[in-house]
Amino acid sequence: MPITMGLLLGLSFVVSLLALSFLIWAIATRQFALDRAHAATVFGKGGADGPDTDGTHLFDTTGIDRVSARPVRLLILGAIFWLVLGSTFGVIASLKLHWPDWLNQAAPLTFGRMRALHLNLVAYGWLSQIGIACMFWILPRIFRTPLRAPQLPVIGFWIWNIGVALGALAFSQGWTDGEEWLEFPWQLDTLLVLAGVFFVVPLVKTARAREVDHIYVTGWYFLAAMVWFPCLFFIANLPGIHYGVEEATVNWWFAHNVLGLWLTPLGVGTAYYFIPKIIGKPIYSYSLSLIGFWGLALFYSQVGIHHLIGGPLPTWVVTLSVVHSVMMFIPVIAVAINQHVTVARNLWALKESLPLRFISFGAVMYTLASFQGSIEALRSVNTITHFTHYTVGHAHLGAYAFVSIVMFGAAYHIMPRMVGRDFAHPGLIRLHFWLVVLGFAIYFFALTIGGLLQGLAMLDATRSFAESVILTKPWLEARSVGGTMMTLGHILFAINVIGILRKPRAIAQSAVAAE
Amino acid sequence: MNRYLPLVLIAFGILAFATLMLVIAPGIQMAQRTVPEGLRPYSEQESRGRKQYVSLGCVYCHSQQPRSPDQAPDVERGWGRPSVAGDYVFDRPHQLGTMRTGPDLLNVGVRLPSESWHLTHLYQPRAIFGWSIMPAYPYLFEEKAEAGPEDTVVVLPEGFGPESGVVVARPEALDLTAYLLALDRTYPIPEDALRDDGYARKESGS
Amino acid sequence: MTRTSKQTASRNVKPGEDFEPWESHNRVPLLVIWIALALGVWGTALLFQDQSSYSVAQGERAADEVAAHDAPEGGAALFLANCSTCHQPNGVGVRLAVPPLQDSEFAKAGPEVVAQIMLRGIDGPIRVKGFTFDGHMPSFAAALDDDEVAQLASYVAGRFGGADATLGRDQVGELRDAHAGSGSWQGGAELAGLVPGLPTQPAMPAMAQAGPDPAISDLIFAGKGDVWSCASCHGGLGQGAESTPRLAGLSQGYIVKQLRDFRAGERQNEQMSFVAKELSDFEIEGVATYYAGLRVDSTARPALGGDLARGERIALQGDWSLGVPACFSCHGPSGFGVGADFPALAAQQPAYLASQLAAWAGGHRNNSPLGLMDRISRALPESDRRAVADYLASLPAVPAVEQKAMARIEGGGDEL
Known part of the structure; x- marks a missing residue:
């Protein structure tokens, strides 16, 4: 077999392997010993200032939360707005797949545009925004210093939301860049980039002003995501230079990195913070945190081309992505041990804390979604699942069951601490939990089974293409049922959050921390 | 880890490496290969139709990348030979797609070369395929009492058209159809063509 | 793992609000490192495996390129590849269907006549060695270049007609130019002008010259x-x-x-x-x-990645281990079709043929007489369906x- 250029390039995988080996060696030989001494002493000056006394921040013992509260509140509200809107569009798109003649009289209502609206509103309106809210809440806390330049993110919030709103208008009018995950017209991308500057600057300033030596693992994920996402977004949206199959590789390099290097760090970082925070116990192992984080960086960044397996691009790029996808088992197992062991030893906390229920459920879904993704990237499996609804189910396992549900929990944890009182109706939170979990279960299993059947039918030349369409219909209907339940859950989420914000203060005085 | 700058720099470096591997290197490799002789750029009308295709989001249900017979029976369904990187050099934005809720379209202009078939199908897919779940696109057409001399009348079976008068195609429908009919990658490919060959196996017995 | 759990399990109390997360220092479980090692080895192996797939596919593409430009060499090979499916390898033809070449008046007339017939094909009744045939011979003008026509015509005239003369490439070029655009020979009647001393040839039947009903x-x-x-x-x-x-x-x-x-x-x-x-x-x-x-x-050409040699075997001989008869045993020599029940297969679009075989196999098409094709299609594996469809697509269209x-x-x- 000749040694070709492609093989040499493919062996760049070895570079990732070497980097990982170096990391494991470094851990084993205690190169990080200096850090380790600090790891346990994150928590320095807290409590010295004494509890907040004006009664509005019952839980805020340090005065840090007060500064973050305004941008975080705005970002959460904005995120919820887009969540409700975006998931409504999702339900409409889902219904259209089995009622194709419903709502069909104008171009803005067509499936292709509804789907683009759904994806972009939930990705950029909801997930990104709630993730940024968590950054603004968590980073000052782990750095033990109030947020710097807190007025900037407020400006950023408005620019971001105007950008998303204009984007929504643009899609419905058919103005799109035409690639999945990159639909935003590049002219509007500049708004998002500008907003990003307003978000990143205060966070970097806060990081540089931190009052702890050690950066807790959540901080690694957040700080890295703040570098990764702008780079990805900028390169992928550069107008005029990408074309043809090269554009497709950029497309999927971006689309998967938006999940892997943006939404995943947001979700994993948030879970890494709130799980020990709520339970009150440390994370299992600092070394595993290192493997989990650097493994994610090394492997996740090169998986994108598994969306083009069997496509018109060089074999070696596809293989490279397949291999890296499977290597994702390593960081995922590391994170799983770290987070799940902490929860499993403290199951009592699940009974006491509703936010933890959301967050640890989401964390488990991260493990499952990643395992599924690694297996799905194998050529033999991908042949069946590629081009089918199975992939859509997988995407929602990651973006919804993992990131969104972690974010629900984070919001439920943050809100009482931000407004200084508790939720009046925990029952509604429980209902929200069960609606989205059961709804998602229906959604996921319907698409997974339907997608597999569809894929098998498409692989069999003796079955007509029509068969692959007809057999999916009942599963698509089930998906609509699940999706509707999830959307009802989101409306409940909105009611809960608005409810806690609107509650008169007098009642709040008697509230107890019900965590 | 306790330092901000190294963390950020290494994170950036890793992403830069991934970009080199996933975007820049294959981009350079593909740009060096011969463009197939049979490929031609889209005409003005076809480009307008392509914009319709993009803006209506056809890509969310239709791929444009037939797979190799080593992997899947795409060729037997009439979707055309496995596509190669050179087939797409005129495509901006690319519309490779990752879903086959509907069939692959890279060679639909060869398989279904009838303009009037496409107009019927765009106006109401269920007029032809009762089981179809494709959206209808009535807003690409208009109803008229009587067709003018320039009008393209849509062939419709009973029960699918208006009660009186005819359905004629708007320019948008004609552009979109022109694009669909231009989808033809059945010409031979150059020897140095690139595609994912990961499913190719030495055939036993030959 | 257990040590830490003992320490903490007893303190299941809600933490204070000022608790901030931190990491304890449990060792990395060995299992994680073993998994990492195993995956690393697997990944490297996969790189090499896919690289060999790439070599296979690249080889096939190169072979296709070569096959497209290099047809078999020499008169005998060309005869086997292009003529023998109808006229039979020994040139005796098929009784009542395909005229013989062996000792035929036309082969004896020399390579120049043979070449002219090959370039234009025949479409009309023709009398050979005392029998009248319904002549439907395809034109090979597009399929073969001048050199190949020259070799083949010399071979046929020499082997079956005993002619000594051979034909050169340039002469074929001249013949090709002379006959360009003339359509196929209208049966033996028109050929009589070319070959002196032919026995009486049947007259062309009156063709409905009028086009179809408006x-x-x-x-x-x-x-x-x-x-x-x-x-x-x-x-x-x-x-x-x-x-x-x-x-x-x-x-x-x-x-x-x-x-x-x-x-x-x-x-x-x-x-x-x-x-x-x-x-x-x-x-x-x-x-x-x-x-x-x-x-x-024909506008068809092999496009399904089928194995043409295998396809040819199925078309000519069938595969009795699968219980599949030769296609041509029903659909006629060279697959030019027999009556209303056995359509012409030669030059049919390969994707269509394969899709129909698949439809029969899957039970989506069942209007074959006596269910013949249902049974045959079910017996053929997917690769054979593609092989035979590709082979049939490689044949010239009949009639001319x-x-x-x-x-x-x-x-x-x-x-x-």
Whole structure:
């Protein structure tokens, strides 16, 4: 077999392997010993200032939360707005797949545009925004210093939301860049980039002003995501230079990195913070945190081309992505041990804390979604699942069951601490939990089974293409049922959050921390 | 880890490496290969139709990348030979797609070369395929009492058209159809063509 | 792992608000490192495996490129590849169907005559060695270059006619120019002008010179209010493409039966049912007559990645281990079709053929006489379906081509 250029390039995988080996060696030989001494002493000056006394921040013992509260509140509200809107569009798109003649009289209502609206509103309106809210809440806390330049993110919030709103208008009018995950017209991308500057600057300033030596693992994920996402977004949206199959590789390099290097760090970082925070116990192992984080960086960044397996691009790029996808088992197992062991030893906390229920459920879904993704990237499996609804189910396992549900929990944890009182109706939170979990279960299993059947039918030349369409219909209907339940859950989420914000203060005085 | 700058720099470096591997290197490799002789750029009308295709989001249900017979029976369904990187050099934005809720379209202009078939199908897919779940696109057409001399009348079976008068195609429908009919990658490919060959196996017995 | 749990398990109390997360220092479980190692080895192996797949595919592409340019060399090889499926390897022909070459008047007339027949094909009755045949020979003008025609003609005339003369490439070039655009030989009657001393040749039957009925012609080229035109999908000359079949040269009876089956729902295809439901018996017969009479060169070529040698074996000999008879045993030598029940296969679009074999195998098509094709298709594995479809697509169209028609195809289908 000749040694070709492609093989040499493919062996760049070895570079990732070497980097990982170096990391494991470094851990084993205690190169990080200096850090380790600090790891346990994150928590320095807290409590010295004494509890907040004006009664509005019952839980805020340090005065840090007060500064973050305004941008975080705005970002959460904005995120919820887009969540409700975006998931409504999702339900409409889902219904259209089995009622194709419903709502069909104008171009803005067509499936292709509804789907683009759904994806972009939930990705950029909801997930990104709630993730940024968590950054603004968590980073000052782990750095033990109030947020710097807190007025900037407020400006950023408005620019971001105007950008998303204009984007929504643009899609419905058919103005799109035409690639999945990159639909935003590049002219509007500049708004998002500008907003990003307003978000990143205060966070970097806060990081540089931190009052702890050690950066807790959540901080690694957040700080890295703040570098990764702008780079990805900028390169992928550069107008005029990408074309043809090269554009497709950029497309999927971006689309998967938006999940892997943006939404995943947001979700994993948030879970890494709130799980020990709520339970009150440390994370299992600092070394595993290192493997989990650097493994994610090394492997996740090169998986994108598994969306083009069997496509018109060089074999070696596809293989490279397949291999890296499977290597994702390593960081995922590391994170799983770290987070799940902490929860499993403290199951009592699940009974006491509703936010933890959301967050640890989401964390488990991260493990499952990643395992599924690694297996799905194998050529033999991908042949069946590629081009089918199975992939859509997988995407929602990651973006919804993992990131969104972690974010629900984070919001439920943050809100009482931000407004200084508790939720009046925990029952509604429980209902929200069960609606989205059961709804998602229906959604996921319907698409997974339907997608597999569809894929098998498409692989069999003796079955007509029509068969692959007809057999999916009942599963698509089930998906609509699940999706509707999830959307009802989101409306409940909105009611809960608005409810806690609107509650008169007098009642709040008697509230107890019900965590 | 306790330092901000190294963390950020290494994170950036890793992403830069991934970009080199996933975007820049294959981009350079593909740009060096011969463009197939049979490929031609889209005409003005076809480009307008392509914009319709993009803006209506056809890509969310239709791929444009037939797979190799080593992997899947795409060729037997009439979707055309496995596509190669050179087939797409005129495509901006690319519309490779990752879903086959509907069939692959890279060679639909060869398989279904009838303009009037496409107009019927765009106006109401269920007029032809009762089981179809494709959206209808009535807003690409208009109803008229009587067709003018320039009008393209849509062939419709009973029960699918208006009660009186005819359905004629708007320019948008004609552009979109022109694009669909231009989808033809059945010409031979150059020897140095690139595609994912990961499913190719030495055939036993030959 | 257990040590830490003992320490903490006893303190299941809610933490204070000022608790901030931190990491304890448990060691990395060995299992994680083993998994990492195993995956690393697996990943490297996969890189090499896929690299070998790439080499295989690259080799196939190169071989296709070579095959496209290098046909078999030498008269004998060319004869086997192009002539023997009809005229038989020993040149004795097929009784009542394909004229013999051995000792035939035409082979004896020398390579120049043979070459001229090959360049134009025959379409009309011809009398050879005392028997009259319904001559339908394809033109090889497009399939073979001057050199190949020269070698082949010399070989045929020498082996079967005992002629000593050989033909050069340049002479063939001149013949090709002289005959360009003349269409096929109208049976033995026209050839009599070329070969002196032939026995009396049968007269050409009176051809219906008039085109089809205007109503039929409208239906074919413009469609009716409620159906698309035939030509809009099947091409201006019924040549077909991909999964749309070639109609040109299919027998009238076969086309009529299929259209009736579509109309009655006995053959399923949503698009053809849409059309056939609106057709009267008169229209069906008119359309069928039109397409049966079309003389169009093949536009099909192997495209399914099938193994042509395997396809040829199935077409010529069948595969008795699978219980599959030779295609040509029913569909006629070279697959040019027999009657209403056995359509012509030569030059049919490969994707269409493969899709029909798949449809029979999957039970989506069941209008084959006696269920013959159902059984055969079920017996063929997927790779054989592609192989035989590709092989049949590589055969020249029968009957021969009307040059004017080809000029129209090549000139662009717009006017059609």
